[in-house]
Amino acid sequence: MKVSRPIPAPPHAADLERYAVLGPLPESAFDRPLRLAARLLRAPVALLTLGHGEPPWFQGGVGEGWRRLPGLPELHAATLDHPEGVVVTDLARDAGFAACRRAPGELAPRFYAGVPLVAPDGRVLGTLGVLDVRPRAPRSGGEPAVLGDLAALAVDELEGRLRTWEVEREGRARAEARRRFQEDLTLSQLLRGVSDLTALGLAPEDLLRRVADLAAPVLGADWVGLTAVEGDRATTTPLWHSPRGAGYDPAAEPHGDGLIRRAAHQTGVCFGGDDAGPPGAPCAASAWLGEAGLPGHVVTLVRLGDDGPWSAWDRRFMEAVVRALHHRGARPGARRGDQEPLQQALEEAQRARGRAEVLLELSQLLEGEGDVKQIAPFALAAVGRALGDGWQVLWRREGEVFRPLAVHGSPPEAVQRRQQAGVPASHYEALGVLAGHRVFLNAESLSEVAWQNGLRGTAALPVLLRLPGQELILGAYRGGEFGAWSPFERDLLITAGRILRAGAERQLRLQDLAAAAHTDPLTGLGNRRAFTAHLEAELEDAARRGGRVGVLSIDLDGLKAVNDGEGHLRGDALLAEFARALRERFRPQDQPYRLGGDEYAVVLTGVTPHEGPPLLARVEAVVRQVRRAGFAYADASAGLACFPADGTDLRTLIEVSDARMYAAKGEKRRVGASPRRGAR
Incomplete structure (x- = not known):
């Protein structure tokens, strides 16, 4: 079993807490990295598990019969503790994985390779692994390296789903802020209209009729009536109706006054539906406008058809209007002029409108690009x-x-x-x-x-x-x-x-997009775009202050032989190792780049043509380091051009450095100095 030093802090269930909002994931959520893992590593089974308990939060796999394989929780647990991955060539011979064994003739895993899934914040989320029912030796280049890249792809999928959910949530929040703003604006305008009507000195019945004209269409009501209640007697006068409510008569309905009788015994608004309101009315609401224990009046709103129940805003609006009308200014038979309840309701609506405007302003900030x-x-x-x-x-x-x-x-x-x-x-x-x-x-x-x-x-x-x-x-x-x-x-x-x-x-x-646009994903070095921008900036600065800049063009020899003989994964490892050696062998102020394929370049600050031999010696040191890493036939050719001695513009310097690099490559081939076993 090949393992690395365990991570200091063991993973725990809270590591997946930020993803819980996604709910249950479909089993096919990670099919792409799973199928790639099985195909690239020639494994019959690939398995991805999220979570640290039993059962896991999510588990998916590809390959026939993977659910029936024994010992999967043990393999998952062992992989969680080893950040560089686990490779077990024969589980049957490893005492630590006795749970993976079965009786002769039964299907059981023999080979396993797996790596942890690590979130961007460093939390361990789960594992990705491949299994085979036959023992086998590790691949050249190592399964963990391949699985590590695919694990990152799986985490990107999970992060992408989370970001999509967050974008949708923010969209819902913006829509809710707009809705609340519009509702509060409407409430404020309607209460302002009620205030203006009250100031006209209208008789209470006329005032209620005008208020019904304003409020009923906004509430989706079809009929508004005023009922005088005295003991067991109740007399209803229609105040307003929609075309749909033209023929509505609550007195003609059995138990049509049930909600009205209820409202007469309580303060505020009494809301009812099919069971409490007049029959045939999906929604009704009644409010007592009198004083407790005395004869008075009930105003009733009825919503016909299938418009649904009263919403929270409907209730809030009706309660605000009733608070304003409940006292002397609108109660039939009462004195005019008591405006305090209405003023309080109006101020409340204005405060709500102000709050809604702030929420709308915040939601609009989300739509900006800042x-x-x-x-x-x-x-x-x-x-x-x-x-x-x-x-x-x-x-x-x-x-x-x-x-x-x-x-x-x-x-x-x-x-x-x-x-x-x-x-x-x-x-x-x-x-x-x-x-x-x-x-x-x-x-x-x-x-x-x-x-x-x-x-x-x-x-x-x-x-x-x-x-x-x-x-x-x-x-x-x-x-x-x-x-x-x-x-x-x-x-x-x-x-x-x-x-x-x-x-x-x-x-x-x-920032990520900018970095990705200027970074070679395989090696982590800057790409051709980044190289060009950096060199142009260095040349401008050097021309302004009289400085010196060098360009070193480098060609990695032997990549084709590695790709053809050992596979492209091994070739990728060679490219990455060469990049790492460049970083280590050159000065901190020198910046290496991968331009594409097997082409590299280094931008050098403050160098002259006389420093060419030491710089070329650094390239030879890079080659030696790469060979010690297991790439015995790797080699490199390099050429140096300096500003201002060899040219004063980017194009000329690159042409000169490339020409000298190809000349060095030709000289090596002529004298047979390179130990590589294949031409590029």
Whole structure:
């Protein structure tokens, strides 16, 4: 059994917690890396397992009969603890895998190779492995190397699914913010209309009729009536109806006054459906406009057809209007002029509208293209306007402390000094924020020091945690008279955190795309595009300050022989090893690149043509290092061109260095100096 040193911290179930939102994954979710693993490693079975318990969170495989193979949990557990992978050439001969054995003649795994699946934040999620029912020797180049690349592909699939879910969630959040804004705007406008009608001094019946004209179409009602209730007698007068409700008469229905009788014995709005409202009306709502224990009136709204039950907004709107009309200004037979309840309802609606506008503004930030630095000031300002008091901070981790990246508001001087000094990362770790938990603390939960510094409430919400050492946290703080974080304030801060995370994720994606566009994926070196940009910048700088720049063109010899004789995986290993040796053998300020195929180049700073021999000697040292790594027939040819001695522009320097490299290659072939066993 070939294993590496175990990782220090064993994996645990929480490692998959951030993916739990995806729900059960389809068994075919990882078919692509599984089929590639089976095909590339010529294995009859490939298996991918997520989770650390039994049963696992997810398990999928390709190959006939893989579910019936014994010992799969033991193989999975052994692989989780070894980051460089596990290779067992014959499970039947390894005492550590007795669970994989079966009676003679029964199907059992004999060969196994597997690697852990590691998330971008370093958490171990599961394993990817291949099995064979026959023992076999490890492949040249090693199964873990191939499986490692495919494991990364599987993690990318999982991360892609998570990001898709997050994008869809943000879309739903934006749609919900727009919906709430529109509802609150409508509520504010309608209550403003009720306020204007009340100011006209209309008789209560006329006022109710006008209010019905305004409100019933918005609520989707088909009929509105006013019922005078005195003892057992009830007389109903229609106030408004839609075309569909023109013929509706609650008195003609058996038990049609059931909801009205209920409403006469309670305050507020009484909501009913098929069981409580007038027969034939899917929804009805009645509200008592009188005073408890006295004769009075009930206003009733009826929704016919299949429009569905009253929504939360319908109920909220009706209750706000009834609070405004319940008192003297609209109660039939009462005095006019008491506007206080209506004014309170109107102010409530205006506050709701303001909150909705803030949520809409935050949702619109999600649709922009700004990164977190650009978004943060606007997001914090919007949150500050909605919260009124206090201040907000977006914290970014720098080493073992969090420092402000953006601030809105003015904290007390003592708090400001502490914030500028930074908050220890251990503080957020103790609160659980670095584990993904949102924390809202009131005055009684704060430390004595925080209380003395004027804090009365704090909130900390994770914004970005997937890059250890670069975490972002949203903090909100309250001083003065403060009781507890309201549901709206919590919702507002959660929404702001999501928006800031979207900006941070967008920034990371752009950085990843930029890096991918300038990086060779096999070797990790810069590609031709990066080489050209770097060399152009160095030439401009050298021309401006009178400096010197060198270009070293290098051709790796022997790659074709390795590909043909040992396979392309082995050839890829040669390319990667050559790149690693280039990094190690040249100076830190020299930058190597892979231009494509077996072509490499190095941009050298401050070199002259006289330094050519030592630089070419470095290339020979690279070749020796690669040969010691197991590629005995590898070789390389190189050519140097220097600015300004050999040319002053990029094209000329590359042409000169290439020509000298090909001349060196031809000289080697002429004298037979290369030990390689095949031409390129």
